[in-house]
Amino acid sequence: MFHCDRCPFKRECNIVLAGNPNVGKSSIFHMLSGKYAEVSNYPGTSVAMAKARIHSGILMDTPGIYGLGDSQVEKITKEYMDKADVVVNVVGALTIDRDLFLTKQLMEMNCRLILVVNQIDEAEKRGISIDCEELSRTLGVRVVKTAAIKGVGRRELMDALQNFTINLCAMPNGSANVGEILGKCIATQRAKPCLSRKIDGLLLNPIVGLPVAALVLYALFKVLGVIVSGHVVDYLVSNIDEFYVPMVAKYTARFFGDSFFSKILSGEFGIFTMVVKMVCGILLPLIAGFYVVMSLLEDSGYIPRLTVLTNKFFNFLGLNGDAMIPMLLGLGCGAMGTISTRILGAEKEKIIATALVGIGVPCAAQQGIIIALLASRNDAGVWFTYVAVMLAVTTLCGMALNFLIKGDNSNFVIDIPPLRIPSLKNCCRKTTHRVRDFIGESLPIFALSSVFITTLNECGALRRIQLSLSPIVENLLHLPREFSDIFVMGIIRRDFASAGVFNMSENLLTTNAKILTATVVVSLFVPCINAVVVILKERGWRMALALWTGAFIISIAVGSVLTRSLEALTNV
Amino acid sequence: MSVLELSVGESAQISGFANQKAACASQSMGLWEGQRIQIAHKFGAVVINVNFRTVAISKILAKEIYVSL
Ligand SMILES: Nc1nc2c(ncn2[C@@H]2O[C@H](COP(=O)(O)OP(=O)(O)O)[C@@H](O)[C@H]2O)c(=O)[nH]1
Numbered sequence: 001m002f003h004c005d006r007c008p009f010k011r012e013c014n015i016v017l018a019g020n021p022n023v024g025k026s027s028i029f030h031m032l033s034g035k036y037a038e039v040s041n042y043p044g045t046s047v048a049m050a051k052a053r054i055h056s057g058i059l060m061d062t063p064g065i066y067g068l069g070d071s072q073v074e075k076i077t078k079e080y081m082d083k084a085d086v087v088v089n090v091v092g093a094l095t096i097d098r099d100l101f102l103t104k105q106l107m108e109m110n111c112r113l114i115l116v117v118n119q120i121d122e123a124e125k126r127g128i129s130i131d132c133e134e135l136s137r138t139l140g141v142r143v144v145k146t147a148a149i150k151g152v153g154r155r156e157l158m159d160a161l162q163n164f165t166i167n168l169c170a171m172p173n174g175s176a177n178v179g180e181i182l183g184k185c186i187a188t189q190r191a192k193p194c195l196s197r198k199i200d201g202l203l204l205n206p207i208v209g210l211p212v213a214a215l216v217l218y219a220l221f222k223v224l225g226v227i228v229s230g231h232v233v234d235y236l237v238s239n240i241d242e243f244y245v246p247m248v249a250k251y252t253a254r255f256f257g258d259s260f261f262s263k264i265l266s267g268e269f270g271i272f273t274m275v276v277k278m279v280c281g282i283l284l285p286l287i288a289g290f291y292v293v294m295s296l297l298e299d300s301g302y303i304p305r306l307t308v309l310t311n312k313f314f315n316f317l318g319l320n321g322d323a324m325i326p327m328l329l330g331l332g333c334g335a336m337g338t339i340s341t342r343i344l345g346a347e348k349e350k351i352i353a354t355a356l357v358g359i360g361v362p363c364a365a366q367q368g369i370i371i372a373l374l375a376s377r378n379d380a381g382v383w384f385t386y387v388a389v390m391l392a393v394t395t396l397c398g399m400a401l402n403f404l405i406k407g408d409n410s411n412f413v414i415d416i417p418p419l420r421i422p423s424l425k426n427c428c429r430k431t432t433h434r435v436r437d438f439i440g441e442s443l444p445i446f447a448l449s450s451v452f453i454t455t456l457n458e459c460g461a462l463r464r465i466q467l468s469l470s471p472i473v474e475n476l477l478h479l480p481r482e483f484s485d486i487f488v489m490g491i492i493r494r495d496f497a498s499a500g501v502f503n504m505s506e507n508l509l510t511t512n513a514k515i516l517t518a519t520v521v522v523s524l525f526v527p528c529i530n531a532v533v534v535i536l537k538e539r540g541w542r543m544a545l546a547l548w549t550g551a552f553i554i555s556i557a558v559g560s561v562l563t564r565s566l567e568a569l570t571n572v
Numbered sequence: 573m574s575v576l577e578l579s580v581g582e583s584a585q586i587s588g589f590a591n592q593k594a595a596c597a598s599q600s601m602g603l604w605e606g607q608r609i610q611i612a613h614k615f616g617a618v619v620i621n622v623n624f625r626t627v628a629i630s631k632i633l634a635k636e637i638y639v640s641l
Pocket of ligand 1: 019020021022023024025026027028064118119120121122146147148149150299420
């Protein structure tokens with residue numbers, strides 16, 4: 001047990017993990033605390049702060065930063081450093097020449113440092129040895145070597161933390177420059193050719209890289225559309241419909257008769273019928289499948305390569321390749337994507353990225369359902385049209401915003417981590433946590449929405465909403481009147497609305513044109529309530545209102561143009 | 573000459589920066605004066621191998637980093 005001697009109350013010590021992105025801070029956090037912090041092989045994973053108690057100290061994982069500059073993330077991290085009693089500065093063994101730049105800045109701030117040289121296993125594999133004793137002498141701080149994913153160095157680091165108060169007199173002296181330090185402390189015995197760089201020769205080459213990106217997208221479609229949706233979802237939904245729903249309906253009718261309460265539990269929009277079917281039968285398998293594929297991609301290090309390949313495209317939208325991170329996190333959840341726009345360097349980029357995440361990036365649950373819906377048509381043209389329309393709308397929105405919003409762009413600089421074989425354990429752990437988070441967050445909202453919609457239905461308001469929305473739904477979108485219910489669901493959560501479309505596809509959305517229009521409309525529809533709250537917090541009410549209204553108008557406008565074009569094509 | 577003028581496969585040593593903003597962005601990525609770099613790719617962004625790392629930078633920034641062969 002250790003306390004900080006800076007503090008007169010002998011309170012718990014604040015231990016802050018700091019370092020460049022992707023050096024293994026989250027892995028160290030997990031190694032020390034046993035608690036989960038999301039680990040991915042691309043920069044910018046930890047946008048939020050994770051905390052855990054270890055040996056009476058509070059350990060905090062901070063977002064990765066390259067320096068102590070003026071960006072929003074850097075300022076927030078700096079505030080944490082100011083409050084820290086001990087800063088555990090994690091550097092990567094292969095990236096130490098870059099990472100020591102931040103170490104020097106931390107020393108200039110007079111932080112009490114322990115330097116952790118992580119990923120030492122990778123350096124050793126490449127024939128690189130780091131003399132940590134020399135490094136410690138040169139910098140005047142305790143240096144510990146670790147290989148966090150293997151638990152190597154855990155005891156030494158714990159020991160360094162526990163003895164830190166005793167060694168406090170050893171304050172850092174950072175007089176040497178990085179070049180000198182490296183010259184003294186790093187030896188390369190037999191630098192082995194790096195396989196990752198050879199593969200990069202292909203992945204970063206557009207002739208191979210772009211078809212590979214298309215192949216990855218296709219694999220995602222196959223896994224979700226054919227395996228998960230075609231087998232798992234079909235099996236679950238048919239069993240829920242056949243056995244579970246009638247059973248629940250029977251028991252609620254026995255106990256509560258035909259009352260309002262019975263409708264809330266097991267009616268058309270009931271908590272134990274519709275919500276269970278949507279969450280357990282449709283959403284759960286699809287998002288689990290999506291997250292497994294995403295985890296494999298994230299951990300392999302493929303995503304930063306994709307960022308480089310798409311940099312040029314993002315330039316047209318007033319963004320740069322860095323925007324790939326909010327877009328990708330937005331593919332998980334819109335609220336997360338919006339928070340991660342903090343990593344972007346310019347205000348203009350933050351606004352454009354927030355808008356594009358809000359309008360054109362469907363979340364994991366929504367994508368799972370959309371892929372399943374489109375795959376059920378067994379027509380590659382349907383899938384191609386959907387992707388083309390979504391890309392076209394997102395590109396046009398980005399270009400329009402780039403034209404309208406004045407301001408400079410930030411420099412695009414990204415570190416490309418080595419390609420790694422994804423760890424199945426990390427992939428399962430990450431998927432389990434993400435799925436658990438999804439259930440924890442969405443289930444109460446789904447249950448409340450179900451009560452809300454049942455109430456609207458029972459008091460006749462749903463019918464009135466259907467009637468008032470019928471000019472939009474029937475005349476503009478050429479969809480069945482019941483699609484108005486989807487609008488009500490979509491205002492609450494877009495994935496809820498997509499699951500509604502999935503339900504409806506069985507009997508009401510029978511043609512390709514109707515399925516495509518419905519999926520495009522729900523994909524472009526207004527951001528979910530929780531995403532709106534985050535946009536309000538991050539960008540203010542004007543942006544939230546503009547985005548909400550803009551998304552509503554765009555979804556209807558695109559839907560009505562699309563439905564007419566598809567009908568015209570079918571008639572030709 | 574600037575990094576942008578180097579062709580794929582060519583190596584050079586960083587000799588300076590056009591302005592403070594470019595210097596800061598580069599240094600935080602471990603691209604400081606004296607570092608030897610090699611150009612790996614130039615599609616979408618300029619991909620540079622430096623020591624054991626690979627870094628991608630925009631073409632605008634590549635123009636602002638000066639090198640000597
Ligand atoms: N080989 C190896 N890989 C590691 C080690 N620590 C972390 N990694 C990998 O490095 C990547 C980044 O790790 P993460 O903890 O997310 O880094 P953070 O962004 O600094 O929090 C992931 O792919 C990890 O699996 C290590 O000690 N050895």
